[in-house]
Amino acid sequence: MFPFPLLPSCEKHDTRPVLLVGEARIPRHFPDTCCPLPSRAAATAVSLSRPGREEPSEPAAARRRLPFFLVRSRHRHRALASSSGSSSSGIRSRSSPAALHHLVLCARSSRATGGYDVMHLPRFLRLVDLCVHGTPDYALRSNYDPRVYQPSRSVNRKRPVSRVIPPAHRLPSPDHEPWLPVSEKSNPLTRDVDRASANQIVRLLKACDAQMFQAEAGTSYQRLFSDAVVKTMTDVAKRVELILKDPEDSMVVLSGCGTSGRLAFLIATGFNRALKELSQSPLYSYIIAGGDRALLSSQEAPEDDPALGMLSLQKLCEGKRRVLFIGISCGLSAPFVAGQLDFCLQHLDVYTPVLVGFNPAFQARDEPMPGCSLTFRSVVDRMQELATSQKAFLLNPTVGPEAISGSSRMKGGSATKILLETVLSAAHAAAYTHTPITYKGILQHMRTYEKTVDITYAHSGEMTALVEAAGESLRSGRQVCYLGWGSLAVLGLIDASECNPTFGADYDDVRGFISGGYRELSNTEGPLTSLGPEFCISHEDFVHLVLPSLTDQDTILLIYTHTEDVAEVEKLARKVREKSSNLHAVYHQVDGDTAAARQDHISGLCSSVLKITWPSPASGSSLHMQWELSTKLVLNAVSTGAHVLKGKIYQNHMIDVQVTNSKLYRRATRLLQRLSGHPEAQCEDALLKAVYRVDELTPAIASSDLSVHTHTASTRSKVVPLALVCLLTGCSLSEAEAHLGRQPIVRDAVKAWLS
Incomplete structure (x- = not known):
C-alpha cells in the first residue's frame, strides 16, 4: 500500500502527522462528508491563494468558508494501486501514487491553512487519469501545467508571467482537461493573464496566435497545415x-x-x-x-x-x-x-x-x-x-x-x-x-x-500602447471608439459587438463606426438605425452622438489604409483632436506609399500610431485580406487586453459571460465548477439563483425549461460573478451583490470578503 491513502478520513480517524516533502506539508488524509471537520480554519482549501498573494491572518482564516474538495470513489485505491511509473518528472517519492499525491496537493506552508493548499476536485481527477493512463513528460512539469501549485519560498514575490510561457509551438497535450473539447479548454499559456501588464498581454496573445500554425505531430489532432x-x-x-x-x-x-x-x-x-x-x-x-x-x-x-x-x-x-x-x-x-x-x-x-x-x-x-x-x-x-x-x-x-x-x-x-x-x-x-x-x-x-x-x-510595442490606453479608458468608466474606413471598419464593428457577450460590457463601452454607414456596410436588411442608438454606426452618427461629450479619458482609434481618402481621415482626426488628445491610429501602407506626407500630418495629431508597411503584392485582393486579418488581431488585442486590465477576466476565463443560450449556460456551469470545485449540481443551482436573484430555488424555477433560464438571464447582469462569489464565500446573494458593487473585480471581491 502506498503511503498516502486517499480513502475518506478525518483527524478523528487518522491522527498521523503530516509528511514534509521539500517545503510542503502534505496531509495524509482527505476529510469527507462522513466525518465532521475539526474547524473552519483547519478545513480550508485556498483556491484563490497564488504566488504574490498577501497571506491572511489567523482570524481571517477562521472566517473562511471554502471546504476541502473531496475525492470520489472512482479514483480511490483501486485506480491508483494499478498505476506504475517513475519519478522522471523530478518529484521526490517512493512510488508513482506518492508522486501523484504530491502533484495533487503541491502544498506550501501557510499559517492561514494549517500548512497546505488543496486542488479542486476536477483538477485532481484529471491528474489521476494522466498518471494512470500515461502522461507526456512535459504535462507533469509543474512549471508547465497550469493546475499544479508549487511550494512558495516567498509569499510576496510576484511571479513574472514570462516564466510560465512554454514554447509557443507546443500545444497542450490532448490529455490536458480531457473532459472538455479543444475549443473550450483553458490555455496554459494564459493562466495568469488576469495579472499581466499590457505588454505581457500582447506577448501572450502573440504566443497563442502562433499556435494556429503549429505543424501536425505524431497522433495528435489534425492541424491547419495537415x-x-x-x-x-x-x-x-x-x-x-x-x-x-x-x-x-x-x-x-x-x-x-x-x-x-x-x-x-x-x-x-x-x-x-x-x-x-x-x-x-x-x-x-x-x-x-x-x-x-x-x-x-x-x-x-x-x-x-x-x-x-x-x-x-x-x-x-x-x-x-x-x-x-x-x-x-x-x-x-x-x-x-x-x-x-x-x-x-x-x-x-x-x-x-x-x-x-x-x-x-x-x-x-x-x-x-x-x-x-x-x-x-x-x-x-x-x-x-x-x-x-x-x-x-x-x-x-x-x-x-x-x-x-x-x-x-x-x-x-x-x-x-x-x-x-x-x-x-x-x-x-x-x-x-x-x-x-x-x-x-x-x-x-x-x-x-x-x-x-x-x-x-512585430509591432507589439505599438499594440501595447493601444491596450494601455483602452484599458485606462474602461477602468475610468469611459469608452473606446473605432473610426474606420472600408472593410477594416467592418472589423471594428464586429470586434465592438463581441464585447457584450464576452465581457458583459455595455454597448457603448466599445463602439465601432464606419465611413458611409449602412451604404458602405451593404447588409441585406439595410439601415437598422430605428432599432436604437447602438445601431447608429456612421461617422456622422459619431460626430452628432459621441463627439460632443468626448474627453481625454476616452480612447479614439482611427483604422484605415493608404487607399482611403487621407484628407477625409485628417479632417475627422482634427475634429476629434479638438475634444480629446487620446487619439490613436492603425494605418496600413505598401512600400513606396505616395500619401506618406499627408499621413505625417495625421500622425502629428495622434498620441500613438501603429503603421504597418507591407511589401508590394502580386494581388491587391490578397493584400487587402492580409490587412483585414492584421487589423482583426490588433483589435482583438485592444478589446481583450482592455477588459483584462479592467478586471473582467478571472485567471483566463470569461467570468462575466452572458448566459443567453444553451452553449453559454453549459459553459457557465462548467466554469463555476472549475473555479469553485463544487459539484456540477451545486454550481447549476448557484447559477440559477443568480439568474432569478433568489436565495432558494422554487419548484417552478427548478422545473423550468433551459430556454426559460437563458431568456431570463438575458435581462440580468453579473450572473456568473454573483454565482461564483456565493460558491466561494458561502455568502447570500444580496451580500454577493453588495461586495461586487463595492469591488467589481471578482478575485478582489472574494479576497475582501474572506479577509
Missing part, C-alpha cells in the same frame, strides 16, 4: 470553381452564429465585391442567427433553434438547382447550423454541405437540440460517412485553446477567415485567371497568413 485539411480545402475550392464557371441558378451560402455569422457576412460581401469588379453577378450570400441586427449586437438566443436555421436556408435558396452550403461552428455545437446541415443532408441533389469548425469530430456536441432528437454529433457522423464520396466536406483542424477560454472570436475567428478566404481565392483564381487549384497553391496561400501574423506582432 495533409487531410489541405486536401479537403482543395476539393472544396474545386466545387466553388464549378459554380463560378456555371453560375446560373447556383449559390454559395456562408452561415454561422455570433462571430462565425459576422465573418460569414464579411467574407461573402468581400467576394461579391470582387465579382462586381470583374463585371460578374454576386454569387455569395450569408446567414447569421438573429438576422442583421446580430451583426452589430449580441443575439445569442436564435443560436439554439435548429428549425429556424433550416427555414432561413430553405427560404434563401428557394428555386436554386445547386448550392454549396458552408456552415461555420467553431465548437461543432451550434444547433442553428446543425439544423441547416441536416436539411442539406436530406437534399443532396441540390446542396453540398461543408462544415467548418475547430474541434475533432468526436468532440462535437452530443446532446439533443431543443425541439428535436437531433445532435450535432449525429450530423457530423453522417457527414464523415459522405465525405468519402465527396458529397459532404468536413474542415475541422484544431488551433488550440483560446487565449480567453471559449472565446472563439479570437483564434477560431482568425482560422475561419484563413480557411475560407484561401478556398474562395483559389477558386476565383482558377475561374478567372486560369490558375490551377493545387495542394501546393493552397498551402502557399495559407503561409501568407502566417507571415501576416508575424508582421503584425
Whole structure:
C-alpha cells in the first residue's frame, strides 16, 4: 500500500502527522462528508491563494468558508494501486501514487491553512487519469501545467508571467482537461493573464496566435497545415470553381452564429465585391442567427433553434438547382447550423454541405437540440460517412485553446477567415485567371497568413500602447471608439459587438463606426438605425452622438489604409483632436506609399500610431485580406487586453459571460465548477439563483425549461460573478451583490470578503 491513502478520513480517524516533502506539508488524509471537520480554519482549501498573494491572518482564516474538495470513489485505491511509473518528472517519492499525491496537493506552508493548499476536485481527477493512463513528460512539469501549485519560498514575490510561457509551438497535450473539447479548454499559456501588464498581454496573445500554425505531430489532432485539411480545402475550392464557371441558378451560402455569422457576412460581401469588379453577378450570400441586427449586437438566443436555421436556408435558396452550403461552428455545437446541415443532408441533389469548425469530430456536441432528437454529433457522423464520396466536406483542424477560454472570436475567428478566404481565392483564381487549384497553391496561400501574423506582432510595442490606453479608458468608466474606413471598419464593428457577450460590457463601452454607414456596410436588411442608438454606426452618427461629450479619458482609434481618402481621415482626426488628445491610429501602407506626407500630418495629431508597411503584392485582393486579418488581431488585442486590465477576466476565463443560450449556460456551469470545485449540481443551482436573484430555488424555477433560464438571464447582469462569489464565500446573494458593487473585480471581491 502506498503511503498516502486517499480513502475518506478525518483527524478523528487518522491522527498521523503530516509528511514534509521539500517545503510542503502534505496531509495524509482527505476529510469527507462522513466525518465532521475539526474547524473552519483547519478545513480550508485556498483556491484563490497564488504566488504574490498577501497571506491572511489567523482570524481571517477562521472566517473562511471554502471546504476541502473531496475525492470520489472512482479514483480511490483501486485506480491508483494499478498505476506504475517513475519519478522522471523530478518529484521526490517512493512510488508513482506518492508522486501523484504530491502533484495533487503541491502544498506550501501557510499559517492561514494549517500548512497546505488543496486542488479542486476536477483538477485532481484529471491528474489521476494522466498518471494512470500515461502522461507526456512535459504535462507533469509543474512549471508547465497550469493546475499544479508549487511550494512558495516567498509569499510576496510576484511571479513574472514570462516564466510560465512554454514554447509557443507546443500545444497542450490532448490529455490536458480531457473532459472538455479543444475549443473550450483553458490555455496554459494564459493562466495568469488576469495579472499581466499590457505588454505581457500582447506577448501572450502573440504566443497563442502562433499556435494556429503549429505543424501536425505524431497522433495528435489534425492541424491547419495537415495533409487531410489541405486536401479537403482543395476539393472544396474545386466545387466553388464549378459554380463560378456555371453560375446560373447556383449559390454559395456562408452561415454561422455570433462571430462565425459576422465573418460569414464579411467574407461573402468581400467576394461579391470582387465579382462586381470583374463585371460578374454576386454569387455569395450569408446567414447569421438573429438576422442583421446580430451583426452589430449580441443575439445569442436564435443560436439554439435548429428549425429556424433550416427555414432561413430553405427560404434563401428557394428555386436554386445547386448550392454549396458552408456552415461555420467553431465548437461543432451550434444547433442553428446543425439544423441547416441536416436539411442539406436530406437534399443532396441540390446542396453540398461543408462544415467548418475547430474541434475533432468526436468532440462535437452530443446532446439533443431543443425541439428535436437531433445532435450535432449525429450530423457530423453522417457527414464523415459522405465525405468519402465527396458529397459532404468536413474542415475541422484544431488551433488550440483560446487565449480567453471559449472565446472563439479570437483564434477560431482568425482560422475561419484563413480557411475560407484561401478556398474562395483559389477558386476565383482558377475561374478567372486560369490558375490551377493545387495542394501546393493552397498551402502557399495559407503561409501568407502566417507571415501576416508575424508582421503584425512585430509591432507589439505599438499594440501595447493601444491596450494601455483602452484599458485606462474602461477602468475610468469611459469608452473606446473605432473610426474606420472600408472593410477594416467592418472589423471594428464586429470586434465592438463581441464585447457584450464576452465581457458583459455595455454597448457603448466599445463602439465601432464606419465611413458611409449602412451604404458602405451593404447588409441585406439595410439601415437598422430605428432599432436604437447602438445601431447608429456612421461617422456622422459619431460626430452628432459621441463627439460632443468626448474627453481625454476616452480612447479614439482611427483604422484605415493608404487607399482611403487621407484628407477625409485628417479632417475627422482634427475634429476629434479638438475634444480629446487620446487619439490613436492603425494605418496600413505598401512600400513606396505616395500619401506618406499627408499621413505625417495625421500622425502629428495622434498620441500613438501603429503603421504597418507591407511589401508590394502580386494581388491587391490578397493584400487587402492580409490587412483585414492584421487589423482583426490588433483589435482583438485592444478589446481583450482592455477588459483584462479592467478586471473582467478571472485567471483566463470569461467570468462575466452572458448566459443567453444553451452553449453559454453549459459553459457557465462548467466554469463555476472549475473555479469553485463544487459539484456540477451545486454550481447549476448557484447559477440559477443568480439568474432569478433568489436565495432558494422554487419548484417552478427548478422545473423550468433551459430556454426559460437563458431568456431570463438575458435581462440580468453579473450572473456568473454573483454565482461564483456565493460558491466561494458561502455568502447570500444580496451580500454577493453588495461586495461586487463595492469591488467589481471578482478575485478582489472574494479576497475582501474572506479577509
